[in-house]
Amino acid sequence: MKKDLRPREEKKAAVIHDGIERITLSFYKYVKIADPVALQHELVQRFGSLGCFGRIYVAHEGINAQMNVPKANWDQFDAFMRNTPEFVGIPYKFAVEEGKIPSFYKLTIKVRPKIVADGLDDASFDVTNTGEYLTAREMNEYVNNPDAIVVDMRNAYESEIGHFVGAICPNVDTFREELALAPKILAEHKGKKVALYCTGGIRCEKASAWLRHNGFADVKHLKGGVIDYKHQVEREGLPNKFKGSNFVFDERLGERIGNEVISYCHLCHTNKTDKYYHCQNEVCHVLFLGCEACLKKKYGYCSYWCLVFDRLPEAWKKKYVCWYNANRKPTHFKKTKLRASWTIKELKP
Numbered sequence: 001m002k003k004d005l006r007p008r009e010e011k012k013a014a015v016i017h018d019g020i021e022r023i024t025l026s027f028y029k030y031v032k033i034a035d036p037v038a039l040q041h042e043l044v045q046r047f048g049s050l051g052c053f054g055r056i057y058v059a060h061e062g063i064n065a066q067m068n069v070p071k072a073n074w075d076q077f078d079a080f081m082r083n084t085p086e087f088v089g090i091p092y093k094f095a096v097e098e099g100k101i102p103s104f105y106k107l108t109i110k111v112r113p114k115i116v117a118d119g120l121d122d123a124s125f126d127v128t129n130t131g132e133y134l135t136a137r138e139m140n141e142y143v144n145n146p147d148a149i150v151v152d153m154r155n156a157y158e159s160e161i162g163h164f165v166g167a168i169c170p171n172v173d174t175f176r177e178e179l180a181l182a183p184k185i186l187a188e189h190k191g192k193k194v195a196l197y198c199t200g201g202i203r204c205e206k207a208s209a210w211l212r213h214n215g216f217a218d219v220k221h222l223k224g225g226v227i228d229y230k231h232q233v234e235r236e237g238l239p240n241k242f243k244g245s246n247f248v249f250d251e252r253l254g255e256r257i258g259n260e261v262i263s264y265c266h267l268c269h270t271n272k273t274d275k276y277y278h279c280q281n282e283v284c285h286v287l288f289l290g291c292e293a294c295l296k297k298k299y300g301y302c303s304y305w306c307l308v309f310d311r312l313p314e315a316w317k318k319k320y321v322c323w324y325n326a327n328r329k330p331t332h333f334k335k336t337k338l339r340a341s342w343t344i345k346e347l348k349p
């Protein structure tokens with residue numbers, strides 16, 4: 001397949017206006033894949049020809065996919081999945097809501113050393129010693145049980161907009177950090193029953209094995225994560241113990257689980273919102289929760305600083321970024337992703 005070289009905004013607009021109904025889903029499986037590169041090529045060809053979009057990671061240890069499939073091609077997609085030996089029995093997790101904008105507008109399939117970046121040395125512990133699964137009903141019992149703890153295995157920006165009632169939500173930016181911290185943070189609860197959860201369940205597979213390895217005897221995890229919890233709660237008429245929104249890793253950035261908004265705007269800290277935005281200033285690009293009033297006032301930037309910066313002449317911006325790269329002083333751009341074309345090298349004659 002030919003590489004699509006159109007700019008990001010153009011690609012996105014094309015998908016928004018194509019009128020094609022899409023089904024957003026995610027799935028993962030820890031399964032031995034002998035030749036990830038060959039599988040990558042096959043998936044690019046297959047999913048590409050079906051008009052699928054999404055982000056898929058393939059590794060020797062398995063596959064992890066978040067994607068959408070045109071409704072009209074669903075049967076072909078499903079038949080391919082069922083006829084591929086590695087994917088047999090893989091459970092699909094369907095999005096709770098499709099949203100106004102498409103979940104993905106391009107197809108990215110990558111070969112990675114691992115399907116989730118966890119920073120663990122898999123040879124140092126038994127990764128197959130995972131905890132048992134919990135159903136939504138059982139999860140609710142854990143939430144109500146004072147002798148049990150419920151632990152959010154996601155990052156702080158995910159748990160901020162939604163989490164289980166009373167859950168322990170570590171203040172971390174990555175799963176890697178979370179795994180490193182978890183045994184210490186949870187040490188005081190070692191005698192208790194532990195229930196883990198994440199978005200779709202994949203992170204808990206590793207996390208439960210890791211905690212068991214670290215001496216937590218009774219560790220279980222929510223099957224299918226928050227996404228499947230929502231479906232089970234609706235199907236079985238169970239009380240919803242997950243408050244707020246579920247952060248999702250696509251253009252939608254979040255899907256409502258209940259009707260409650262529990263988080264506040266990062267700019268005014270007054271208005272409630274569960275909508276994440278990336279700062280309009282490409283150099284900053286920070287993820288922030290924004291209310292409508294603040295977005296209007298700051299034109300979609302995270303701050304006036306970024307609003308002004310983005311209006312500087314390109315040469316000045318480059319200079320600033322070069323200075324930043326050279327000095328690495330703590331500035332406003334704490335988690336900056338610098339434009340490749342703005343590296344110091346490029347400026348040298």
Ligand SMILES: [Zn+2]
Pocket residue numbers: 265266267268269270271290291292293294295
């Ligand atoms: Zn605000």
Ligand SMILES: [Zn+2]
Pocket residue numbers: 279280281284285286301302303306
């Ligand atoms: Zn910004």
